[in-house]
Amino acid sequence: MNITVNRLPDLTWNRLGMNYGVIRDADNLLRQAAGIDTTQEGLEAGVSYRRIGREEAQRILDAAPAQVPEKIVAGKLPIYHAQRFATGLGGDYDAFVAGLGLDTELLEVAAGERPEAPVLWHVDFYDSSCAVTQQIIHVGKNASLTLIMDYSSAPEACGFAGISTKVILEDGARLHLSKVQMLGRGYLHTDDLGASLGAGADLIFNQLELGGEDVYVGAQVEQIGDKSRFTSRLAYLTRKKGSIDITYNAVQRGRKTESDMSFDGVLYDSAKKIWRGTIDFRNGSAGSVGHENENVLMLSEDAENKSMPLILCEEEDVEGQHGSSIGRLADDILFYFGTRGIDERAAEEMMVDARIGTVTREIPDAGVRERIGSFLQRTV
Amino acid sequence: MAKAKIQEVDRSLYDFKDDESHGFYRMEEGLTADIVGQISDEKHDPDWMREWRLYCLDLYNQMSVPDWGPSIEGLDMDRISSYVRSKSDMKGDWKEVPDEIKNTFEKLGIPQAERESLAGVGAQYDSELVYHNLQEDVAKQGVVYTGFEEAVTGEYSDMVKEYFMKLVPPTDHKFAALHGAVWSGGSFVYVPKGVHVEIPLQSYFRLNAKGAGQFEHTLIIVDEGADLHFIEGCSAPKWNVANLHAGCVELYVKKNARLRYSTIENWSKNMYNLNTKRALVEEGGRMEWVSGSFGSHVSYLYPTTILKGDHSHCEFTGITFAGKGQNLDTGAKMIHIGKDTSSFIDTKSISKSGGISTYRSAVVIEKSAENAKASVSCASLMLDSKSRSDTIPAMTVKTNKADVGHEAKIGRISDEAVFYLMSRGISESEARAMIVSGFANPVSKELPLEYAAEMNNLIRLEMENG
Numbered sequence: 083m084n085i086t087v088n089r090l091p092d093l094t095w096n097r098l099g100m101n102y103g104v105i106r107d108a109d110n111l112l113r114q115a116a117g118i119d120t121t122q123e124g125l126e127a128g129v130s131y132r133r134i135g136r137e138e139a140q141r142i143l144d145a146a147p148a149q150v151p152e153k154i155v156a157g158k159l160p161i162y163h164a165q166r167f168a169t170g171l172g173g174d175y176d177a178f179v180a181g182l183g184l185d186t187e188l189l190e191v192a193a194g195e196r197p198e199a200p201v202l203w204h205v206d207f208y209d210s211s212c213a214v215t216q217q218i219i220h221v222g223k224n225a226s227l228t229l230i231m232d233y234s235s236a237p238e239a240c241g242f243a244g245i246s247t248k249v250i251l252e253d254g255a256r257l258h259l260s261k262v263q264m265l266g267r268g269y270l271h272t273d274d275l276g277a278s279l280g281a282g283a284d285l286i287f288n289q290l291e292l293g294g295e296d297v298y299v300g301a302q303v304e305q306i307g308d309k310s311r312f313t314s315r316l317a318y319l320t321r322k323k324g325s326i327d328i329t330y331n332a333v334q335r336g337r338k339t340e341s342d343m344s345f346d347g348v349l350y351d352s353a354k355k356i357w358r359g360t361i362d363f364r365n366g367s368a369g370s371v372g373h374e375n376e377n378v379l380m381l382s383e384d385a386e387n388k389s390m391p392l393i394l395c396e397e398e399d400v401e402g403q404h405g406s407s408i409g410r411l412a413d414d415i416l417f418y419f420g421t422r423g424i425d426e427r428a429a430e431e432m433m434v435d436a437r438i439g440t441v442t443r444e445i446p447d448a449g450v451r452e453r454i455g456s457f458l459q460r461t462v
Numbered sequence: 463m464a465k466a467k468i469q470e471v472d473r474s475l476y477d478f479k480d481d482e483s484h485g486f487y488r489m490e491e492g493l494t495a496d497i498v499g500q501i502s503d504e505k506h507d508p509d510w511m512r513e514w515r516l517y518c519l520d521l522y523n524q525m526s527v528p529d530w531g532p533s534i535e536g537l538d539m540d541r542i543s544s545y546v547r548s549k550s551d552m553k554g555d556w557k558e559v560p561d562e563i564k565n566t567f568e569k570l571g572i573p574q575a576e577r578e579s580l581a582g583v584g585a586q587y588d589s590e591l592v593y594h595n596l597q598e599d600v601a602k603q604g605v606v607y608t609g610f611e612e613a614v615t616g617e618y619s620d621m622v623k624e625y626f627m628k629l630v631p632p633t634d635h636k637f638a639a640l641h642g643a644v645w646s647g648g649s650f651v652y653v654p655k656g657v658h659v660e661i662p663l664q665s666y667f668r669l670n671a672k673g674a675g676q677f678e679h680t681l682i683i684v685d686e687g688a689d690l691h692f693i694e695g696c697s698a699p700k701w702n703v704a705n706l707h708a709g710c711v712e713l714y715v716k717k718n719a720r721l722r723y724s725t726i727e728n729w730s731k732n733m734y735n736l737n738t739k740r741a742l743v744e745e746g747g748r749m750e751w752v753s754g755s756f757g758s759h760v761s762y763l764y765p766t767t768i769l770k771g772d773h774s775h776c777e778f779t780g781i782t783f784a785g786k787g788q789n790l791d792t793g794a795k796m797i798h799i800g801k802d803t804s805s806f807i808d809t810k811s812i813s814k815s816g817g818i819s820t821y822r823s824a825v826v827i828e829k830s831a832e833n834a835k836a837s838v839s840c841a842s843l844m845l846d847s848k849s850r851s852d853t854i855p856a857m858t859v860k861t862n863k864a865d866v867g868h869e870a871k872i873g874r875i876s877d878e879a880v881f882y883l884m885s886r887g888i889s890e891s892e893a894r895a896m897i898v899s900g901f902a903n904p905v906s907k908e909l910p911l912e913y914a915a916e917m918n919n920l921i922r923l924e925m926e927n928g
Contacts, residue, residue, distance in 0.1 A: 159531055381862065
């Protein structure tokens with residue numbers, strides 16, 4: 083059995099091989115996968131953590147700001163996919179995780195609570211594990227939270243590390259979420275995010291994908307409330323014969339919403355990458371603004387990059403913009419470094435540091451930043 | 463700021479119909495081996511072409527319609543006649559063309575354009591060419607511009623056989639296979655080595671018949687160091703049933719040659735425009751596409767350029783204007799194979815009154831395309847919230863020795879710009895029309911003056927205050 087993930091919201095030529103990603107032999111994963119213990123640090127007053135069953139998890143998701151059921155756009159062949167609480171990897175992956183029958187971890191911040199210290203959420207997959215973890219992050223009205231989730235394993239380990247995170251931000255809520263993946267280089271890694279934003283809610287999402295062999299990352303952020311904001315920074319390194327398949331969808335439904343997504347990546351060796359980034363202005367999103375930007379540094383002649391930046395629009399009064407740059411280091415940059423005695427290899431290392439550093443610096447915990455530095459020294 | 467009411471375009475300029483009851487031959491509707499055989503009989507196809515058509519029909523029957531893009535559910539091939547012939551054979555003098563057909567082209571301004579600014583003209587009415595002419599001094603340079611069917615059976619038959627549907631194979635997609643089975647009419651152009659054709663050639667396609675298809679084939683070969691500008695125009699009256707256009711354009715740009723291919727597409731709003739255009743560019747060659755898409759109910763149109771030769775180059779400049787009842791899915795594809803190749807795509811799209819405009823593209827940099835450079839710029843303008851505008855660009859890069867850039871923008875007419883113009887005594891509707899014309903300017907400035915004027919006229923009509 084294969085699982086289709088990261089489906090493009092509006093399909094294009096099949097021969098390009100970019101309409102969706104496929105996780106092969108998922109039935110094998112389903113047989114082997116189990117839950118995994120996670121640890122949380124920094125749970126202050128007003129922040130609670132507990133494990134809940136499937137029915138309670140569903141009740142919480144159903145109570146989230148209403149997501150309009152997806153529709154078929156008149157005159158267009160299939161556009162959008164039906165999912166009650168939409169996520170980036172999509173419905174098949176959601177069903178796969180549900181099929182495991184695992185508990186959901188629920189982290190809640192009570193209305194009006196604004197703990198200052200970040201919550202650190204650590205998942206260690208050790209070696210050769212095949213494990214899945216799912217959580218709901220629920221931030222109450224006018225509350226805020228800083229949450230750092232990191233996934234690690236033994237350096238040379240292989241296995242399957244599956245994550246499913248659903249975020250509910252009530253009106254006026256704010257979440258600064260960082261996800262840092264530092265798995266061993268043999269891992270199949272899946273990380274799915276779905277988020278529902280109320281009026282004035284603010285989601286800042288930093289994601290670092292540094293390890294693993296085959297990585298599938300998806301995020302769908304439903305900006306339902308007026309004036310909700312979504313800011314994301316994703317950085318990745320893909321090496322050897324590794325691959326990364328990324329989908330980010332900012333679905334702007336409320337009035338005067340803002341989205342700003344940036345993606346920085348480095349491809350080494352014979353690495354392959356597919357990225358799909360969508361700004362989706364729905365009817366009613368008047369006054370909204372969306373930006374996305376992608377930079378890919380290809381450091382090997384055997385690397386392969388595929389990019390798909392979509393802007394979908396059914397509202398007049400909006401402003402959307404996309405920019406991307408793909409290739410090697412520009413000659414003028416190399417010349418600049420050369421005039422200062424820095425050779426091409428050193429210049430490339432500096433540019434890699436700069437790309438990863440842009441996201442690393444946004445992670446508000448010195449210990450995690452230090453571990454990222456150690457991981458990069460060890461692996462790159 | 464109060465908005466001006468935007469009216470639908472006045473298409474009366476193009477929406478006149480000729481009576482089909484006298485002297486027209488119309489094949490029965492549907493698509494069968496018998497019908498395809500009848501087309502071969504009509505055209506006195508050589509054996510290889512007769513077999514080719516049946517092979518393509520078989521492919522067509524095996525292939526599926528696309529599972530992406532605009533819906534074509536309203537297109538029923540059992541209600542389309544693949545071949546309609548007027549009572550005229552092809553003529554080389556407008557005086558010999560029957561009056562009602564000549565009047566059609568007079569209304570469209572084709573004979574006048576030929577007199578004033580063209581080196582040669584081909585005029586197709588329904589399934590057949592009715593007029594074809596090339597200026598004598600251009601012909602003396604060895605330039606060949608003839609009906610495609612003449613080329614298939616005449617002195618260029620070997621050349622046609624070598625190139626026909628090699629660039630767009632019938633296996634490419636369902637409507638390429640359909641074209642291979644029922645193609646009719648079209649033009650063949652050959653420009654010899656080193657010849658620069660100083661003024662453009664033009665083919666104009668008019669589909670008058672109700673519930674019919676037009677499947678013309680255009681094959682252009684611009685030999686080494688030669689230069690040509692070819693213009694394609696098309697229109698049809700509006701019927702209350704679906705019409706189909708599934709033409710095919712194959713362009714060969716040889717070493718250091720240059721070809722500019724300009725199109726103003728203004729089919730009626732009952733037309734399914736499923737057209738395929740492709741160019742192959744050899745070393746140092748230069749391909750330029752200028753494309754304006756204004757008509758059709760549904761369009762799938764993505765001119766493709768294969769930059770095979772080292773140092774070859776392509777530019778695509780396009781505009782799409784989707785109004786009420788239109789779903790126009792347009793864009794371009796660039797395939798970089800040679801070293802030091804470069805491409806530039808610059809498109810504009812405008813959506814209004816419930817129209818759907820989709821920009822779709824693919825830039826592929828193959829591993830062999832060292833030092834390739836590709837740049838894509840697309841801008842969309844939404845004129846109301848009943849409409850839709852999507853941007854779906856794909857980029858595949860298989861070498862790190864390449865630079866690929868992309869930028870896309872979507873937005874509306876700025877209130878500040880309208881206010882600025884109004885403060886200088888310009889009415890709101892004029893101000894909005896001026897801004898839209900300015901938005902389209904990168905395309906219109908690439909067209910010959912009279913075609914730029916036609917395009918601006920279409921935009922002005924779209925924007926006119928009710």
